[in-house]
Amino acid sequence: MKVGLMGFGKTGRSVASVILAAKDCSLEWIYRRGSALDHRSASEFLGIESADRATILSPSSIDVDTLLEQHPVDIIIDFSSSEGIWTYGDQAAERGITIVSAISHYNSEEIGFLRKLALLTTVFWSPNITLGVNYLLFSARLLQKIAPEVDIEIVEEHFSNKQGVSGTAVKIANALELEHEKINSIRAGGIVGKHEVIFGFPFQTVRLVHESISREAFGNGALFAARHLSGKPAGFYKFEDLLAPYFAQQIA
Structure with a gap:
């Protein structure tokens, strides 16, 4: 599963470390607003041994359309900001890329936009993704x-x-x-x-x-969502949609 990560603040860096350690995922790139780390390897920056490409990029070095064309991914995990979805949402949905958003606060317009994107691709949102x-x-x-x-x-x-x-x-x-x-x-x-x-x-x-206990918990939750969304049809999903089948199981 090829993953692109939006955001590289304190939480984003912790999430990146979890993705880099996952054997069933490949962190292809990280897209952040600032350009100071452009073209650096996230694994090198974080001091983690990994074969993942994990290139850090920004709008200053590449636009979103080119990014998704030249470095395609199966899923985008968003730990950027509430405004971030506007920068990549349409382009990701048009390509059928699954979107996993862990943004804490969206306004009604942003939630409406997520639901619009969900008509074209699989969209997941959880204010707390643990x-x-x-x-x-x-x-x-x-x-x-x-x-x-x-x-x-x-x-x-x-x-x-x-x-x-x-x-x-x-x-x-x-x-x-x-x-x-x-x-x-x-x-x-x-x-x-x-x-x-x-x-x-x-x-x-x-x-x-x-x-x-640690921000890495958000990375584990994001990957839990990503794995459980695999093969799901286009639609708007929340964490309860992924947990409900487990709660429905009878306890032996």
Whole structure:
């Protein structure tokens, strides 16, 4: 599976390291806004031994159309910014390239654009692409169905410079049909990301907690999505679409 990566910030670099280590994937290129690292090898830059091409490129050195023509990929994994989809979306969809977006915040126009692209190709979006937090979301919805009157609070913790409410926390609140006032945000130090759903029963408390120890967790989640999207028809997919078949299986 040939992969192209959009974005090479702190998280993008961690994701690149995971892709470079995957035996069933080949990181063909990384596309980033800045040109300072143009034509360098990501594996060399990150100090990882890999046979992958993994060339770092930017709009200053090559435009998206030429990039996709000269260096074709099966899938694009996006860890850039909410505006990034406009730079490559049409070109990728026209070529039938699968899009996996891990952008935390999209506005309604950007989500509409993703759905438009999904008419032509396979499009996946998850505000938090870690497997664990999406398992937490499934479990929370199941417990709420069992006890619909239970009190629920959401706590999200992130690094001190993170702006706005966690997109994942908003997604959890929406899935549980909770007001966003039920989200409690904490910003401190270098916390990568922690989400907790607290169920307050009269005589007991249930806490579902997920914590990202390292940004590499996002890379593992992105590859989980990429592998499970293989062979899927064009359409708009979310993490629950990939997990639902597992939850439907009977436990022996």
